[in-house]
Amino acid sequence: MAIYALQDIEVTDDGDIVIDEFGEIKIASPLRTVAQAIDWVLLTNKGELVAEPSFGANIQSFYGDSNIGTTHQFMEASIIQELGMQGLVEIESTDIDVVPIETDEATILIHTKGNFLDTESETGAFTRFIDQFDGVVRAYIYPFTSGTIKPITT
Amino acid sequence: MLEKRLSTQIAARGLRNLQANSNITFFGSGSIAKILVETMAIEIESLYDSIDLNLSQTRLQTASGVFLDLIASQFGLSRFSGGMGSVQARDKVVRFFVTRGRLSDFLGGSSPTRGEIPAGTEIYSSTGITYEVTASAVFPATATSVWVSVAPSDVAVGTRANVPAGAMNRHSLNASVQVENIATLILGTNAETDDEYRLRISQHINARVSGSRTAVFQAAFSFPGVSDIRINNFRYGAGSFEILVIPSTARLPNNIIEHIRTEVSRIVPFGIRVEVRGPEIVPVNLVVSIDMGEGGLGETKDLAREQVKQEIRSYIGEIPMGGELILNRIRSIALQSNSAIKDINIQQLGIHCRPQVIANYSLRSDEIFDISRKLAEPIMVV
Secondary structure, eight states: OOEEOOOOBOBOTTSOBOBOTTSSBOBOOHHHHHHHHHHHHHHOOTTOSSSOTTOSOOGGGGTTOOOSHHHHHHHHHHHHHHHHHHTOSOGGGEEEEEEEOSSSEEEEEEEEOEEEEOTTOTTOOEEEEOSTTOSEEEEEEEETTTOOOEEOOO | OOOOOOHHHHHHHHHHHHHHHSSOOOOSTTOHHHHHHHHHHHHHHHHHHHHHHHHHHTSTTTOOHHHHHHHHHHTTOOOOOOEEOOBOGGGOOEEEEOSSSOGGGTSBOSSTTEEEEOTTOEEEETTSOEEEEOSOEEEETTOSEEEEOEEESOTTOGGGGOBOTTOEEEESSOTTSEEEESSOBOOEEOOOOHHHHHHHHHHHHHHTSTTOHHHHHHHHTTSTTEEEEEEEETBTBTTEEEEEEEESSSOOOHHHHHHHHHHHHHHSOTTOEEEEEOOEEEEEEEEEEEEOOSOOOHHHHHHHHHHHHHHHHHHHHHSOTTOEEOHHHHHHHHHHHOTTOOEEEEEEEEETTEEEOSSOEEOOTTEEEEEOSSSSOSEEEO
16 A cells, blocks of 8 residues: 655646645645645646646547547546556555546546645654545536546545 | 757766766666656756757857847947939939930830830830939930930849949830940848848947047948949048049949938038049040951841940949059950950040040049940940
8 A cells, every 4th residue: 555745736626826824835745745746737738737648537639529429438547547657546445436427528537545644743753545435536527528537526 | 158058968967966976876767866857957958958949049240130230229220221222313323315316216105206205114124123314304306316314124133233334225216216324223122131221230339439430431331333432531631521422333323422421421520521422434435346247147147346335435434543554454255255256446535535545544542433424425336
């Protein structure tokens, strides 16, 4: 089971930088850092990042495809390949499911389990997330008619 | 000079700083911190380009285009936009003539005793440039040749309007009348290039000291057709000098000398005498006979004579000031001008319209050859 201890600048689900109670840029927990990184991969198409043109899951390329099982399998494979290539998550402990919810829409669910550093703990302990709804859980809606993926925020 | 840094170098340094001085530890692909730093690095790299460009445009040596115009405006200078002059009948450069009969036989005028070449008559050069007669030329009924004033029809052609001697050979009037320009026409100037403009600005800094050598050179070179100038100090005693203007062609139009004189007089201090003149013209005329053997068409022989005439005229036009007329050179170019010519004989050489011993002729240092303009046919090929 992978260990996640790296931390990034924290942003909201809308992409805004979070400022803490001291007026400083907030540093995200490892759990949140992985969630943000997965968001970036899913919401980015190849070529959009000038500094890293090859970065992104390129979900927009499924625009106009049929909302059927074969397409869902291709989407899952594409996402897992990109996440693995970037080394963001351990593939073996990450589940990706693309599930149709309308005739032209599907939900993308990503669940990553592992040991995440508890930055609130003074001893530097790791918290183990291995249950069905523990760890990093991200969900997106993908309309095949527009090709624009949207995160589902809670 | 500014040392440019690439966005990758800027980003790498920024990320190293963040790594050392913050709690951020995730800098892999998808890192917010990395994306922010890289985005700014790309902007800073383009800023380096912009600063580099703008710095280079503030220096005279490297500025170009409108930036050069801005520098020049600080000295009260503006870029020459190019222009077009004209040649006057009194300059005796372009003429209509006939080899048989009289001009008035083909070009009648309003009176039986006079003929006329109307203004607007077009003359075409072999280089594809059209000139126009700018003022109507009236001539007596007995004339066989008349000089005309001309200017290019299209003023936008720049230096393409400049044509070598003999290049203007067709016109819009009666085909029995011939036309020729006996000297090279240098009337057009192109818009000033960045390099020319840069040189003028740098010279202007020295030329602002009125009366300096640079100021005199700049004043003289402001006009087309000037190849070089020679300054003869103390030509008329202490406190005097003479400017000898060396033209690109044999003869400078009189108005150019006048313009240079006016321009130089503005910068020469009070009490200093200055004279401006062109080289001494040495008129030359030749009679040449060619041998083309027996038989052959008359037209072929006429064409060969015309070609020999043009080649000799070009050769004389190319002899520099202070140069030498070499008769063997004339024989050589005449023989090469048409393969039908078997032999050539120079029968007469005239300098200042006086017969000379047929031998090479050397000029003094301030003399230049020109085709004699007093004779109807200065280069006669028989």
